[in-house]
Amino acid sequence: MSVRQAVVLPSAILLALSLHAGDTFADTAAAPAQGTASAGSLDATLIALDRSAYDAWKTRNAKFWDTFLADGFAGWGAVGRLDKAAAKKEYTGADCEIKSFGLSNGQARLLGKGVALITYVASVDGSCAGQKVPADSRAASVYVRDGARWKGAFHAGDTIVDPKAAPASSAGTIKAEANDTDLTERDARTNAMLAVEKRLWEAWRLHDAEKMAAEMAREISFVDIFGTYFPTKAEGLKAWSGSAAGCDVSHIAFTDAAGRMLSPTVGFITFKAQADGTCFGQKIGPIWSSSFYVKDGDAWKWTFGINIPGRVHRG
Secondary structure, X not given: OOOOOOOOOOHHHHHHHHXXXXXXXXXXXXXXXXXXXXXXXXXXXXXXXXXXXXXXXXXXXXXXXXXXXXXXXXXXXXXXXXXXXXXXXXXXXXXXXXXXXXXXXXXXXXXXXXXXXXXXXXXXXXXXXXXXXXXXXXXXXEEEEEOOEEEEEEEEEEEOOOHHXXXXXXXXXXXXXXXXXXXXXXXXXXXXXXHHHHHHHHHHHOOOHHHXXXXXXXXXXXXXXXXXXXXXXXXXHXXXXXXXXXXXXXXXXXXXXXXXXXXXXXXXEEEEEEEEEEEOOEEOOOEEEEEEEEEEOOEEEEEEXXXXXXXXXXX
């Protein structure tokens, strides 16, 4: 999985990048019946939800997030992982002046019963906290079914850059908040998904397509730390193995892993990663990573992930 270090903007800015300015929607949108929604109708439903979130972000409507976000929401913000309370605070507190937005290349799919993913490119002309917002970003949102409605369970976004032209990373390491070998404080399902994750990253380190494929679901997609989107397993494996991989890594470490279940057969983990080595000639910086898993019999299989550049802790 490709990695880079880049400018990290507050999560509220990334949220803005993910959402299209325009029509205002209700604070939730009706979900299509499971198994009956076409890909087009699922795309439209989830885009409408993200647009309603943009409107709440734009108007600093704090009450909106009470019903829009699931109680178990998780994402990444300016200083790390967000829960629902932290997301609500961050999404209503950014000082942004946005002139225009555009949304394109939306792709939605069901991860399991009552769990849906959408990824897309967002373009923006504006600034937040005195910084110009990057023109294009890749965003991912995951929704869970709550009765007849979808609620936001996850959100992250990443600036789109050319991997070979990306700025060199800053020196530093991730501050370890939990040792990656200490599994006693995490539940069994989180540990099971994390074990798969470690095998997957090790296979990536070795550029071993066969071992990576063994840990994956039939249908996968991925947003790497350059904001590059891989919509299929074939495209992902081609990019992560062989001479095209572009990375030379000697060691990988995980810290601060946490997991959540979205349904009996869908779960995800968020964690911080540090890889010793280079990608496309640049030193690899800290990574904030999220991976989604689906149950296949008794095994967990990786089905979606998004990596974003992590902040460097000095001292």
